[in-house]
Amino acid sequence: MAALNTQANIKAPDEFYAELLAVHEGRTKAESDALNARLILLLANHIGDRQVLAEALHAAALEE
Amino acid sequence: MSKIFEVPLYPYQRSADQDAETPVRHPVVVVGAGPVGLALAVDLAMQDVPVVVIDENDKVSRGSRAICFAKRPLEILDRLGCGDPMVEKGVVWNLGKVYFDERQVFGFNLLPEQGHKRPAFINLQQYYVEQYLVGRLRQLEAEGKPVELRGGNKVINLSQDEAGAELTISTADGPYRLHADWVVACDGAASPVRTMLGLDFTGRVFEDNFLIADVVMEAKFPTERWFWFDPPFNRGQSALLHKQPDNVWRIDFQLGWDIDRDEELKPENIDKRLKAMLGEEISYELEWSSIYTFQCRRMERFHEGRVLFAGDSAHQVSPFGARGANSGLQDTDNLAWKLKLVIDGKAPITLLKSYDAERLQGADENILNSSRSTDFITPKSEISRIFRDAVLDLSERYEATRPMVNSGRLSVPCTYDGSPLNGPDCATMPERTRPGSPMVDAPVPGGWLLDQLGTGFHLLAIDSEGTDTLRVDGIEVRCLDLSTSDDAIGHLRQRYLGNAAAAVYLVRPDQHVAARWDHYDAAAVKAALRKAIGR
Known part of the structure; x- marks a missing residue:
């Protein structure tokens, strides 16, 4: 029961990518790191499902 | 004196x-x-x-x-x-507040539930x-x-x-x-x-030092546990304020690893820290101070x-x-x-x-809990500090991350799941009182449930018939009969019956549940008692 969706799932991906970069615009590395951490925590909370989160952690680590 | x-x-x-x-x-x-x-x-x-x-x-x-x-x-x-x-x-307290930098991030209540004789904590x-x-x-x-x-x-x-x-x-x-x-x-x-x-x-040594200062002072702070992450008066570190009886206040300053203990313990240096935290005008008497490091x-x-x-x-x-x-x-x-x-x-x-x-x-x-708290309070790497601060920043605004804020997961009793002493469970009853759990207090006629148990094996029977005090291998099992007709608010039902119509609990002398059934069966109780004493 694969829980993590690793298929393309975002409509208008170029726009989302641009928004992601835009929110980091003009921020220092430290500010961006903090923003990324907040973003991860908010998204993780939205997902909630521990199985999905575990699979996402594993997938992001790019390990076998 | x-x-x-x-x-x-x-x-x-x-x-x-x-x-x-x-x-x-x-x-x-x-x-x-x-x-x-x-x-x-x-x-x-x-x-x-x-x-x-x-x-x-x-x-x-x-x-x-x-x-x-x-x-x-x-x-x-x-x-x-x-x-x-x-x-x-x-000093009875249930409330805690968490501060980050100069802001209050949120407050919490450790015992939001009614129907207990004892509070979440006393100091x-x-x-x-x-x-x-x-x-x-x-x-x-x-x-x-x-x-x-x-x-x-x-x-x-x-x-x-x-x-x-x-x-x-x-x-x-x-x-x-x-x-x-x-x-x-x-x-x-x-x-x-x-x-x-x-x-x-x-086990694990934590490379950190904490200064305890117990001060006697007249202060108007409420009886709450206040915890600061990275406050202006102790940058990059944490601090704690907590009230004890006799106007004694426990103040804890995280100091970091490379410190001069003798310097830090000098009353004039403790005084500087206290004034930076509580204001120049405070007057107090230092009752006790100590620097500790710790291990798990x-x-x-x-x-x-x-x-x-x-x-x-x-x-x-x-x-x-x-x-x-x-x-x-x-x-x-x-x-x-x-x-x-x-x-x-x-x-x-x-x-x-x-x-x-x-x-x-x-x-x-x-x-495990104490190590996790320590890792949150004193992040060990740049990235762990980034996430820690992110949790605190978000928690000021959103409920989402507040459960992750860890200024200490305050002591709760262990449920002995999988203990060799545990007997049968009954699936329709509440999870919190499953075998191995400490009994949950509840108001009962004449006082409180736990006060009626005392020391010794007990059978707690709720809306159940036929139970009686019994002796097994020379051990007395005293019976306590209760009825939900005396349970207007429903604490007993909620804590012990769940969806069952009746309940029989075998309770150990340390007030942990040994076994439970939805009806009384003397042979089953005897077998569970023998199991609970390691036979």
């Missing part, structure tokens, strides 16, 4: 044992008269098990030390007959807890219970064989020897008994032949979460009834293995 920790409370007195030709044998010798050793002695004495407590000192602990006593240990102290004076003296200096326990011990002694407390008695040697242990004890009058069927080492994190037996005590570690097992370990001698945690003295009291709660049954020959000696199984589980839970 001298402080109570400066007055000898159990000064050395020569014992007849010191003049005996051959070493006198005692069923139980408890080493250490801290909260854990004293609670164990009181518990055993109440059950008529002769017990001698020895301690190299003769006073209660110097300084407040353990200050937060949690609900379950208060219930244990109630069972031991000394909960009331402690709760009356203590009470360890020296008061010891004083009340000594008082209770003296009261039992006066009633003729077999208990003795010997101050100025220091164990200097201990050896054991299968039948018992021999202790050599040094006193002002010179050394003497004692024999014991059982020795319980409640002699603290640096346990000399553990060292004498050459047993390991391993435990023994491989808490039971070595005829010697058992309880409290900090067996396991040590960081102070965040108040899991030291609280877990030590739960050790004694678990151990006393087992030792009693083994000494009386009513349970096999192997019952004591379940002390290991259950309290190792408790210790591991405490170490």
Whole structure:
């Protein structure tokens, strides 16, 4: 029961990518790191499902 | 006026044992008269098990030390007959606040649920807890219970064989020897008994220092636990403010690793920190200060032949979460009834293995929680600090991340899931009272459920018929019949019945659930009781 969706799932991906970069615009590395951490925590909370989160952690680590 | 920790409370007195030709044998010798050793002695004495407590000192602990006593240990102290004076003296609190930088991030309530006799926590200096326990011990002694407390008695040697242990004890009058069927080492994190037996005590060292300042001051802060992450008055570190009785305030400053202890402990330097935190105009008297580092570690097992370990001698945690003295009291709660049954020959000696199984589980839970708190409070890498700060920043605005804020996961009792003593469960009943769980208090006619249980095996029957007091292998199981018709608010139903129409709970002497059914079956109860005593 694969829980993590690793298929393309975002409509208008170029726009989302641009928004992601835009929110980091003009921020220092430290500010961006903090923003990324907040973003991860908010998204993780939205997902909630521990199985999905575990699979996402594993997938992001790019390990076998 | 001298402080109570400066007055000898159990000064050395020569014992007849010191003049005996051959070493006198005692069923139980408890080493250490801290909260854990004293609670164990009181518990055993109440059950008529002769017990001698020895301690190299003769006073209660110097300084407040353990200050937060949690609900379950208060219930244990109630069972031991000394909960009331402690709760009356203590500062009751349920609320905590968390600050980050200059802002309040959020507040929390530890006991949002009604229908409990005891609050989530009281704050009470360890020296008061010891004083009340000594008082209770003296009261039992006066009633003729077999208990003795010997101050100025220091164990200097201990050896054991299968039948018992021999202790050599040094006193002002010179050394003497004692024999014991059982020795319980409640002699603290640096346990000399553990060292004498050459047993390991391993775990994780945290590279950090904390300064405790207990100050006496008139202050108008509410009785809440206030915790600061990275406050302006202690940049990059944490701080804690907590109220104790007698206008004593516990203030904790995280200092970091590379510090000059002697410098930090100078009153003028403590004064600078206090004024930066509380304002230039404060006036106070410094009652006690100390710098501590900490470790999270435990023994491989808490039971070595005829010697058992309880409290900090067996396991040590960081102070965040108040899991030291609280877990030590739960050790004694678990151990006393087992030792009693083994000494009386009513349970096999192997019952004591379940002390290991259950309290190792408790210790591991405490170490895990305490290590996680410490990792949150003192991030060990750049990325862990980034995430920590992100959690705090978000929590000011959103509920989402507040459950991750970890300024100490405050002590809750262990549920002994998978314990070899657990009997049958009933799936329609609430999860929180499954076998292995501590009983959850509830209002019942005439008072509180836990007060009606006392020490001993009990059958709690709710809307059930046919139950009666029974004896199994010489052990009495007293029956407590309750009815949901007396349960207007529904606490009993919610906590013990769930979807079942009736319930029968077999409750152990330490008020943990052994087994439960939705109807009474004497044969099933007998089988579960035998299992609960290790047969």
